[in-house]
Amino acid sequence: xxxxxxxxxxxxxxxxxxxxxxxxxxxxxxxxxxxxxxxxxxxxxxxxxxxxxxxxxxxxxxxxxxxxxxxxxxxxxxxxxxxxxxxxxxxxxxx
Numbered sequence: 748x749x750x751x752x753x754x755x756x757x758x759x760x761x762x763x764x765x766x767x768x769x770x771x772x773x774x775x776x777x778x779x780x781x782x783x784x785x786x787x788x789x790x791x792x793x794x795x796x797x798x799x800x801x802x803x804x805x806x807x808x809x810x811x812x813x814x815x816x817x818x819x820x821x822x823x824x825x826x827x828x829x830x831x832x833x834x835x836x837x838x839x840x841x842x
Contacts, residue, residue: 751779755787756798766796 768776773792780792804810 751783751786753779753783753795753798753802756790756794759797761797 776792776795780790780795783795784790
């Protein structure tokens with residue numbers, strides 16, 4: 748019996764979020780959910796996604812080290828900037 752990286756799912760509170768996925772990724776997630784259901788207990792794909800994202804964040808060394816230093820994560824689509832540039836741009840009304 749192969750072990751999956753994502754084990755049994757804990758019971759947690761939820762926040763609703765809509766995610767748009769490419770079709771091949773959705774199909775692969777569905778296959779993963781089917782295997783997870785076979786090994787553990789029935790679960791639909793949507794229930795796995797938050798746990799997969801959490802596992803990804805926990806395993807990302809770059810994110811963990813940045814978070815441990817108290818740094819802010821860079822927002823997608825926003826180029827990296829120095830701390831001085833960030834503090835000067837906040838709240839000044841410029842775009």
